[in-house]
Amino acid sequence: YAMLLSLIFLIVLVAAIVGFVFRHEIKTNFESNLDLALKDYNATTDRHSEAVDTIQRTLHCCGVQNYSDWERTEYFSQKGIPRSCCKNQNDCSEGDLKDPNKARLKVFVDGCFFLVTSRMESKMSVVAGISFGIACFQLIGIILSCCLSRYITNNQYEMV
Numbered sequence: 071y072a073m074l075l076s077l078i079f080l081i082v083l084v085a086a087i088v089g090f091v092f093r094h095e096i097k098t099n100f101e102s103n104l105d106l107a108l109k110d111y112n113a114t115t116d117r118h119s120e121a122v123d124t125i126q127r128t129l130h131c132c133g134v135q136n137y138s139d140w141e142r143t144e145y146f147s148q149k150g151i152p153r154s155c156c157k158n159q160n161d162c163s164e165g166d167l168k169d170p171n172k173a174r175l176k177v178f179v180d181g182c183f184f185l186v187t188s189r190m191e192s193k194m195s196v197v198a199g200i201s202f203g204i205a206c207f208q209l210i211g212i213i214l215s216c217c218l219s220r221y222i223t224n225n226q227y228e229m230v
Contacts, residue, residue: 129186133182137177149168151167
């Protein structure tokens with residue numbers, strides 16, 4: 071039992087170290103994938119487009135770095151900035167969304183990349199705390215199972 075707990079403890083420890091070491095790579099991949107999703111955005115039921123819309127609506131952001139990122143997309147030349155960027159859905163016309171100067175007043179100007187990564191980093195302390203607590207319980211379990219094993223081998227089994 072102690073060996074099994076030790077193995078699980080080591081796996082969790084390695085996963086935490088790998089996550090910490092490669093956190094910058096995760097950010098870079100997220101940024102490039104979000105940029106790619108913007109370029110391929112089509113406002114249909116495509117799951118990437120839905121994900122972009124959900125992020126923009128939920129976090130009140132627009133684009134990767136800011137709302138002007140949409141100007142470099144094919145979607146912008148056809149329909150302007152997506153409605154998911156609008157501060158007020160009732161006050162956003164297609165004409166406003168096609169003009170970057172008018173859109174600046176109607177849409178969220180902050181980019182989504184910074185908001186997503188800062189929110190993830192703020193939640194990481196909670197995840198780290200919970201992981202530390204679980205690791206402590208595993209260490210206690212390892213110590214107690216070793217003590218029990220030692221006690222059993224020292225006193226042998228009593229015959230009934």
